[in-house]
């Protein structure tokens with residue numbers, strides 16, 4: 001059911017002329033018995049120095065996003081969407097379509113992208129009929145500034161369905177805004193191919209609606225820049241299935257195409273990572289956690305070349321050393337955790353903030369001395385641990 005709020009044409013025209021009306025076009029909406037509220041397309045062509053953006057969501061959500069700094073402080077985007085002299089070239093990669101090749105040495109922490117999305121879409125749109133949903137997405141693309149519209153159409157369409165929706169599916173990144181999950185399309189970042197052992201990581205900054213991507217290890221000129229599309233802390237079989245089902249390709253990265261004997265070793269390490277994580281997360285009197293276990297966890301992540309996730313292993317080490325009163329080892333690992341986790345989870349991530357506190361005021365944090373002076377099997381009860389993996 002098409003929906004145009006209870007506003008007459010002349011009201012629409014008047015509001016569109018009002019300099020305070022936030023959208024460039026009158027929002028087109030649809031509602032049906034399955035939607036809680038009408039779902040509309042809201043376009044703002046001036047967003048991020050005229051790159052433009054469209055939102056497919058409810059009016060309440062659109063106006064909530066409108067309150068973020070992204071829409072209210074244009075200087076926040078002075079350093080975003082700058083694509084002159086990028087540190088990469090877009091080239092054809094055999095068997096993968098296009099991909100990014102580094103054209104200079106990138107060190108860990110070097111920025112590769114700071115990009116705003118062309119679209120943000122609320123999965124509630126799936127409550128609409130196919131026709132209605134596609135109509136909103138098509139209207140959104142049509143109302144973007146010409147340069148961004150052209151960029152959208154350069155994207156790969158993999159599933160050969162509706163050309164707009166197909167490009168969204170093939171290139172979407174999932175993000176969370178105020179606890180609500182959305183799909184976004186970031187066309188420049190979408191040129192990055194997948195690797196189960198990637199050399200770059202990304203996160204979405206809610207305040208500025210900017211996706212950042214950084215190198216997580218040294219990338220030399222001529223090397224492909226890669227990210228992960230999935231959770232890589234899974235055995236090969238699960239990774240391969242996930243990529244085929246959700247992204248439609250057969251994973252041929254080195255971790256997936258290695259000899260079965262090597263894959264078996266890798267899978268065993270992945271399973272042991274899970275086991276050790278459970279042991280280190282145990283803050284009951286039965287816990288068998290020790291610094292040696294935390295060191296083993298680090299070694300396993302290093303062997304697996306899971307550089308971004310290594311930040312999590314360092315976090316476990318920081319908490320474990322802290323719990324045994326080993327201040328400087330705890331601080332060392334807290335600092336190492338921050339360096340990596342900030343690239344993978346963002347400046348404001350809960351784990352990053354917790355590690356910053358540990359690095360600065362260890363004795364004030366919950367884990368300090370929790371296991372000190374207690375014999376094996378008689379460790380202190382504590383209801384404060386159990387922070388699981390930050391990224392699923």
Ligand SMILES: C[S@@+](CC[C@H](N)C(=O)[O-])C[C@H]1O[C@@H](n2cnc3c(N)ncnc32)[C@H](O)[C@@H]1O
Nearest residue numbers: 095096097098156171190191192193194247249
């Ligand atoms: C977001 S796009 C990445 C850019 C894409 N290669 C292009 O030419 O536009 C995702 C698609 O790229 C391809 N792709 C990405 N990583 C790949 C990989 N490791 N092996 C094979 N194909 C890959 C798949 O077709 C996938 O659906």
